Amino acid sequence: MHETVLGPGLDDAEAARRLAAFGPNEPPAGPRRTWLRIAIEALREPMFGLLLLAAALYLLLGDLGEGLFLAAGAALSIGLVVFQEARSERALAALKALAAPSVRVVRGGTERRIPERELVPGDLMLVGEGERLAADASLIEGDVLDLDESVLTGEAASVARRPRRSGETSADDEACLLQAGALVLSGAGTAEVLRTGGQTALGQIGADLARIEETPSPLQMKTRRLVGWLGGLAIGFCVLVALAYALRDGDWVAGTLAGITVAIALIPEEFPMVLAIFFALGAWRLARRQVLVRRTAAIETLGATSILCVDKTGTLTANQMTLARLWVDGRDAPAEDAGGPGPARALLLSAARASSRQSIDPMDRAVLALCAPIEGNEAARLVSSWPLRPERLAVVQLWETADGLSAAAKGAPEAIFDMCELGEARRMELSFAVQSLAERGMRVLGVARAAVAAGSIHDPALWPFEFLGLLGFVDPLRADAPTALAEARNAGVQVAMITGDYPATALEIARQAGIDTKPGVLLGRQIQALSPDQLRAKVRTVRIFARVPPSEKLRLVEALKANGEVVVMTGDGVNDAPALEAAHVGVAMGRRGSAVAREAADIVLLDDSFASIVGGVKLGRRIFTNLRKALGYITAIHVPIAGLALAPLMFGWPPLLLPMHVVLLELLIDPICSLGFEAEPSDPDAMRRPPRKIAEPLFGRRQVLTAGLQGTVILATVLLTYGLALADFGEAMARGAAFAGLVVANLSLAYATAATGAAGPFHRSRLVFWGICAIAVAGLAAAYTIAPLAGVLGVAMPAGALWSFVPASLLAGGWPILIRSASRRLRRSQAAIA
Numbered sequence: 001m002h003e004t005v006l007g008p009g010l011d012d013a014e015a016a017r018r019l020a021a022f023g024p025n026e027p028p029a030g031p032r033r034t035w036l037r038i039a040i041e042a043l044r045e046p047m048f049g050l051l052l053l054a055a056a057l058y059l060l061l062g063d064l065g066e067g068l069f070l071a072a073g074a075a076l077s078i079g080l081v082v083f084q085e086a087r088s089e090r091a092l093a094a095l096k097a098l099a100a101p102s103v104r105v106v107r108g109g110t111e112r113r114i115p116e117r118e119l120v121p122g123d124l125m126l127v128g129e130g131e132r133l134a135a136d137a138s139l140i141e142g143d144v145l146d147l148d149e150s151v152l153t154g155e156a157a158s159v160a161r162r163p164r165r166s167g168e169t170s171a172d173d174e175a176c177l178l179q180a181g182a183l184v185l186s187g188a189g190t191a192e193v194l195r196t197g198g199q200t201a202l203g204q205i206g207a208d209l210a211r212i213e214e215t216p217s218p219l220q221m222k223t224r225r226l227v228g229w230l231g232g233l234a235i236g237f238c239v240l241v242a243l244a245y246a247l248r249d250g251d252w253v254a255g256t257l258a259g260i261t262v263a264i265a266l267i268p269e270e271f272p273m274v275l276a277i278f279f280a281l282g283a284w285r286l287a288r289r290q291v292l293v294r295r296t297a298a299i300e301t302l303g304a305t306s307i308l309c310v311d312k313t314g315t316l317t318a319n320q321m322t323l324a325r326l327w328v329d330g331r332d333a334p335a336e337d338a339g340g341p342g343p344a345r346a347l348l349l350s351a352a353r354a355s356s357r358q359s360i361d362p363m364d365r366a367v368l369a370l371c372a373p374i375e376g377n378e379a380a381r382l383v384s385s386w387p388l389r390p391e392r393l394a395v396v397q398l399w400e401t402a403d404g405l406s407a408a409a410k411g412a413p414e415a416i417f418d419m420c421e422l423g424e425a426r427r428m429e430l431s432f433a434v435q436s437l438a439e440r441g442m443r444v445l446g447v448a449r450a451a452v453a454a455g456s457i458h459d460p461a462l463w464p465f466e467f468l469g470l471l472g473f474v475d476p477l478r479a480d481a482p483t484a485l486a487e488a489r490n491a492g493v494q495v496a497m498i499t500g501d502y503p504a505t506a507l508e509i510a511r512q513a514g515i516d517t518k519p520g521v522l523l524g525r526q527i528q529a530l531s532p533d534q535l536r537a538k539v540r541t542v543r544i545f546a547r548v549p550p551s552e553k554l555r556l557v558e559a560l561k562a563n564g565e566v567v568v569m570t571g572d573g574v575n576d577a578p579a580l581e582a583a584h585v586g587v588a589m590g591r592r593g594s595a596v597a598r599e600a601a602d603i604v605l606l607d608d609s610f611a612s613i614v615g616g617v618k619l620g621r622r623i624f625t626n627l628r629k630a631l632g633y634i635t636a637i638h639v640p641i642a643g644l645a646l647a648p649l650m651f652g653w654p655p656l657l658l659p660m661h662v663v664l665l666e667l668l669i670d671p672i673c674s675l676g677f678e679a680e681p682s683d684p685d686a687m688r689r690p691p692r693k694i695a696e697p698l699f700g701r702r703q704v705l706t707a708g709l710q711g712t713v714i715l716a717t718v719l720l721t722y723g724l725a726l727a728d729f730g731e732a733m734a735r736g737a738a739f740a741g742l743v744v745a746n747l748s749l750a751y752a753t754a755a756t757g758a759a760g761p762f763h764r765s766r767l768v769f770w771g772i773c774a775i776a777v778a779g780l781a782a783a784y785t786i787a788p789l790a791g792v793l794g795v796a797m798p799a800g801a802l803w804s805f806v807p808a809s810l811l812a813g814g815w816p817i818l819i820r821s822a823s824r825r826l827r828r829s830q831a832a833i834a
Contacts, residue, residue, distance in 0.1 A: 009108065011108050012108065018120035022196055024197060025116055025117050025134060105126065106123075119134055119135050121196060125193050126188075129387065130183075133178050136180050137177075137191035137192055137194055138164055138178070138192050139161050141189055142356075143186075143187035145189060149182045241262045262642070270634045274631065274673045278626070285619055290612040291612055291619075293602070294603065300698065301694065302568070302585055304694045305620070307560055307567055308488060308570075309556065309568065309569045309570065310497060310570045315609065316497065316610050317475040318478050319362055320362065320476065321474070321475050328468065328469035335370060350447050350449040353380065354394075380400065380406075382397060382399055390551070393412040394410060394412065405451070407460065408448075412446070417446065426467075441509055442505060444471065446469075485514045495543065496539075496543045496560075501547070510543075510544050516543050517544060522538055522545050532558075532559065536563055539559045550579070553578075557582045567585075569583035570613070576600075577596045577599075577600035580597060586602050588603070621686045622682040625683060633673065635704065636714070636753075638711065639707070640715035640745070644657050653726060656722050672750045677753075714742070717808055718741045718745065722734050729799055736783075737806075739795060740780055740809075743780060744806050748809070751769060754766070754769065
């Protein structure tokens with residue numbers, strides 16, 4: 001048996017002491033957005049600048065009470081924005097904590113996975129292919145590693161690092177030094193951590209690879225440009241309205257305040273805030289479903305997914321490999337029956353010697369667990385190893401034993417057949433055996449051994465390998481996979497299995513999961529032989545792809561996209577990165593995925609489960625729907641606000657809305673959007689509808705026209721109320737009746753828009769709404785009954801006859817949406833009966 005030179009590693013107490021002494025293994029944190037910083041950023045928005053200008057004018061030139069009220073309203077509005085932004089920041093901070101990478105270490109004699117930030121000097125760190133090194137370390141055991149240090153040096157060429165030899169004392173020997181940030185291209189081993197955090201080479205040059213970089217999505221950037229353009233237009237209107245009032249009445253102060261009111265009413269400043277809050281909280285909700293969003297643009301796309309391309313092992317299956325069967329000398333037997341001497345024992349021993357001790361591969365672990373008693377009686381020293389390569393789908397390891405040099409190989413059966421140079425009849429016999437095991441859903445590997453001459457130890461191609469037998473591994477289907485796949489199918493989302501496994505194994509697992517197997521299976525070599533047009537035709541029907549090398553996954557993604565599909569691609573290996581980049585949404589495996597795959601992906605799946613991907617699609621649809629509702633509501637309510645600020649000027653009436661009224665309305669709009677709409681649950685039919693088209697805008701012409709119509713109905717109703725009341729009841733009472741009608745219509749519109757979902761009247765989102773309604777009603781009552789407040793707002797308690805307009809406003813706000821919603825429900829009921 002290979003005698004390890006490793007000790008038990010640090011114990012927990014010593015690790016904690018060193019963590020306190022050396023600090024966490026992470027770069028210095030960037031400045032966090034404090035409440036003060038968020039408030040300062042909010043003041044840069046045009047609306048808040050206009051509010052503060054209006055408050056200053058009232059304080060300097062107008063009524064002190066009105067100025068103080070407006071200043072308090074502006075402060076409360078800014079405070080609400082700060083609260084909502086801080087809530088989003090907390091959600092993002094929680095996401096970053098989840099996104100923090102982990103590392104495998106040996107502590108207290110056992111292997112465990114810990115957050116990278118807890119790594120300390122002296123830890124024994126296990127490294128393998130596809131992992132990015134978490135600290136500066138010295139390689140002390142394992143393979144010769146090929147490293148990509150381009151992030152440190154800028155050089156694309158890989159470098160080799162060997163294990164530190166016995167007797168070498170310099171931990172910083174260049175030949176065995178591993179630097180933080182380097183990527184392991186091949187090999188596996190154990191390294192002793194030398195430096196962490198800011199003491200590493202990476203920390204000293206100020207790089208930060210572990211942090212999620214949150215950049216604005218395309219939709220957010222478009223919205224910011226739109227709000228900026230509307231802000232410029234609003235300032236222009238502000239000047240024109242101020243001039244018109246001043247020239248008509250000679251009152252520059254009143255004209256300026258009227259202009260500011262129009263400008264504030266025209267700016268939909270809620271758009272960027274609502275987008276930021278929905279994306280931040282949406283990403284947080286996805287993370288609670290084990291779907292970690294690295295790029296917010298993925299949230300926009302996830303709900304439009306039309307095909308999920310997933311791996312078999314660990315995604316549809318549990319990735320809990322058990323070595324179940326051995327095929328040796330023409331006989332298929334249970335693996336546990338191979339303890340005695342004979343061919344089965346030789347097969348297991350060679351399988352163990354072809355398995356890496358530091359591997360995270362569950363098949364290696366299954367082999368080593370079963371073979372530990374057998375290996376215990378065999379003295380051997382590992383000399384060298386050759387990891388899996390695209391040109392040779394097998395692992396080869398060379399050992400020194402009492403009988404000389406001996407090599408063991410384990411890998412894809414056809415690769416082992418090629419290494420053994422079998423005759424045609426023998427290959428056919430073995431192929432039937434592989435087929436028999438694979439048809440039972442097993443993953444099959446071949447095993448071979450060779451006696452090696454001392455002069456040819458560097459080239460496995462020269463060794464005379466002898467075929468020993470086959471290993472059959474059982475990896476059960478995840479219990480939730482069939483249900484999740486049925487849910488995806490009902491939602492119009494197709495599922496394609498892309499695996500490197502044997503075709504018969506892939507077909508059996510697909511059958512168990514519920515994937516369509518009638519079109520058959522397409523092999524990697526067949527994909528290579530097809531032209532782009534032929535491949536496009538094939539992927540319209542075939543949903544099972546086996547023996548697919550990572551290089552062909554990119555072609556599959558491109559073919560599916562060319563057919564108009566919105567593709568979600570999963571991957572875990574170094575070579576999966578191009579396909580993850582090319583897909584509309586790339587999903588990396590969080591547990592078994594390589595660092596390269598995670599860096600290329602838009603989403604990291606924390607539990608590697610297919611059900612989590614389907615849950616992410618469902619939540620993506622919910623986020624899209626609720627965001628569309630919120631934007632529709634904002635657009636609709638801004639139509640009457642802007643219209644009521646402009647129309648009195650056109651008709652020669654006294655101004656209806658003053659800056660204080662607009663501030664009060666904003667205090668209703670913001671929480672309704674960010675607290676009410678965001679918390680709306682999924683529509684029951686969300687996963688019974690086909691996916692939306694990727695080109696369908698979140699808020700397009702249809703939504704704008706619908707919102708415009710809703711807002712126009714409210715505008716006409718409230719304006720009619722104001723016009724009729726002016727003639728008989730005076731300005732203050734007319735303004736009081738019109739403002740009450742606008743508030744009621746606002747709340748009615750919000751409820752009707754949200755009511756198209758599935759929440760009942762006592763759902764959490766509706767309770768938030770009822771709380772906002774109660775505050776609004778209490779505020780209106782205070783405005784009418786407290787004389788100083790009524791004077792500041794310029795309102796009076798409406799006479800009894802004027803209250804009859806309030807029900808009209810209630811209907812104006814909600815009836816178009818409620819009628820349309822009821823019509824849809826009736827059609828669904830009729831369809832269900834039919």
